[in-house]
Amino acid sequence: MARPTRGAKKAIEDEYVEPEAGGEDDEFEPPKAKKAKKAPVAKGKGKGRRKSKLELFTAMPLDVLINVCFELDPVTLLAMTRTSRVLRNVLVGDNSSAIWARAFRSVQLPLPTATDITPWAVASLCYDRTCHLCQKPRAVTVSWELRARACADCMRGNSLQAKNLKQHHPKALSCAPHSTWMMMEYFWQPTVDHVSGLIYSLQAQPEDFNAYVAALQKNAKAAIHDGLALKRWEAGEAGRRAQKQDSDRRSRKKNIEAKMRELGYKNDEFHNYQWTSSKHVDQPKDLTDRIWNTIRPHCIEILDEARQKEAARALAQQANKRRSLMRPFYDALRATCPSDLERTWPAFDDFADLPSVVALWKPEPAGPAEGEADDKVDPFDPQKLAPHTSSIFTGIRMLAKALENEVFASLAKAHAEAKLDVAAAPAAPFSYIDAPILSGNDITTLASKVTSALKCSKFGCTTLATFPGIVEHVHSHPVSRWDSAAEKVNKVSTSANQIRAIRVVLEKVGLDEATATTDLDALGKCFVCDPCPGKAATAVEAGGVEVPSVKMDWSEIVAHSLNGHLPGYRPAPVYSPPMIVVVPLDEPTPEAPVAAPPA
DSSP states (O other): OOOOOHHHHHHHHHTOOOOOTTOSSOOOOOOOOOOOOOOOOOOOTTOSOOOOHHHHHHTSOHHHHHHHHTTOOHHHHHHHTTTOHHHHHHHHSGGGHHHHHHHHHHTTOOOOOOTTSOHHHHHHHHHOOBOTTTOOBOOOEEETTTTEEEOHHHHHHHEEOGGGOOSSOTTTGGGSOEEEETTEEEEEHHHHHHHHHHHHHHTTOHHHHHHHHHHHHHHHHHHHHHHHHHHHHHHHHHHHHHHHHHHHHHHHHHHHHHHHHHTTOOGGGGOSHHHHTOTTTSOSSOOOHHHHHHHHHHHHHHHHHHHHHHHHHHHHHHHHHHHHTTHHHHHHHHHTOOGGGSTTOOOHHHHHTSHHHHHHHOOOSOOOOTTOOTTOOOOOOHHHHGGGHHHHHHHHHHHHHHHHHHHHHHHHHHHHHHTSOTTTSOSTTSOOOOOOOOOHHHHHHHHHSGGGOEEOSSTTOOOEEOTTHHHHHHHHSOOOSSOOHHHHHHTOBOOHHHHHHHHHHHHHHTOOTTOOHHHHHHTOSOEEESSOTTHHHHHHHTTSOOOOOOOBOHHHHHHHHHTTSSSSSOOOSSOOOOOEEEOOOOOOOOOOOOOOOOO
């Protein structure tokens, strides 16, 4: 097949006829705009390249550069020596002593008096944090007299006593600086090796040798003097650094609080621990716009959380004040309470927490209105509380019945376990034996026996009383901030071992289980545990001195046996009954007659 010629192709393009406009499927597309081509820029030598900031800085006149350096501190000058060769020649040369002297005075840094060290080297020793030997970062161990900053391993391996330094010139130690610690002199091994090499190299020139050694010895003494001065400067610099950090922290906190006030927060909202101890606020860094944009959400979150806590605290404080206004109503109800509720009448805290009473004093979950004082509490109207008396008495009866059921269940379990043989019984009171099924009359009779006395739930109190007398005794104790009155009542307890110990007491005094607890209380402190199984252990704690027997009342000697016959609260894993000896009561000492005043 022959290829078409150029003329034929042109003819084909000319024969193309554009379709008629106005068709249904035809859409007009405007031609795409062509991008204008930029003319190429001729790049010749020295053209088209912008100078860097460092080049512009080093290109300034030398006198201007020196005047700028006069206003800088040693840290900035030390950083400039590592930027370019030009700046290093200016700041490390022989004519840079005036620049470093002014920089040292700005930070109260003493100039070196020794001639073998430059101010640049002193600044590097003070401000650099790199080990001089292994180049590890964050080397904080510095020996100012030895002019050495090193990590712990390098400092331990190269800071040596004279007896551990070998293969050096005999006069090298007198020409090298040393530091004193615990009355012992330490030398820096690299310095000793360097000085020893210099002395060996000049030993062939006897006419200048002695003068050179004397100069080295003078420099060593000057190095020790400079080290002590730098040590004093470091102690003062630590205090100045701490003061600057405190100032920066206060400035940052002040600026953040100013910006938070612009957002609508008040000054009294900044006085909380979460705000003052926040890592976003308490930092020794300047507050820039970039930092503020980063920490602003966290600061808003902290203050919003503090607002919620303050609103909850105000609501709880208002609720407590309204709750305290129920006290007259509580006293009035107690004065007119039925006879069946006199001994099991709940404490005020339990009374105020009853569902029928909570609805009367607990406010709605909404904080005080804007501008309303927190201490404003509407007083209760006694006439409005009177219709709720019957429902409150119903709640009190339900509370007393629940407490009674719990106490009766524990008594039934303890008495069932006490019937077992002591040797065969498990380690009480940690064992659990199901309570037998007893009738209401039987359990009431069982609860009235003295062996069913319950121990007071207050720590350190050994009082034993039967139910419901123990409830009145528990309510007589002041309620702590950790336990409510209801929790204290629920913690009254008994055990099989306690029942056995009470039976031993009754056997010694010749009484039966129908005896009232008041009759045993009237006996007083007439019981002694002798021979006491815990007397030997008590003597060991007392340093081998035998502790005399202590007279106790009946509840104390029961608690003594339950605590393992040891002082304090020490529950014994294995119960040992009390070895009771009844002794006569101490007769009261007659009072001495009062002498008549002289006429």
